[in-house]
Amino acid sequence: MTSRTDTALIIGDMQTGILANYPFSRAPVSPMRELVRAARAHGVLVVLVRTELRASGVDVSENNTVLTAFHQAGSLFHEGAGGTDIIPExxxxxxxxxxxKRRTSAFVGTELELVLRAHHVESIALTGVATGAMVAATLYDALDRDYRVTVLSDACADAEADVHDFLMARIFPGRGARVMTAESWLGEL
Incomplete structure (x- = not known):
């Protein structure tokens, strides 16, 4: 087994409730399965990120209209309700x-940076849903924290395909991230 101890594969919000309720989120499952298999085989740290809100709503401010809407939509994002479990695949x-996480970015209020630093991670391969939410927020935070970031375009998805395409083609590369397919990234392992 080759070791890539300076690299982490981050997979965001691939949880049962999201895939059951947002059909667009199913598109990246196939490339993600291959990414996870290969990452583990090559010693790449696999980080699975999920969104979970307290059922009481104590962690949701009325000023945050998106999270308030998620919280009030039912138990889909509530801790302990089952919808926040990582998909079996x-x-x-x-x-x-x-x-x-309890916010959009995988870094905000979590131990992600502590884990990455403990593993001497300098490079992140970023995947997940939605491209315009979790992926974008985590990307900006990672770049601000001086990580090298590669976004795996076919292992991300957004309900609005044009938003996904625009972020991949213009915004992410313009911010300093590499954008490539899962297959291309696997070829570099």
């Missing part, structure tokens, strides 16, 4: 890390 294994 990407189920965590020993050695993987599961991060629970």
């Amino acid at each position: 990407l189920a965590p294994r020993p050695g993987d890390v599961v991060i629970t």
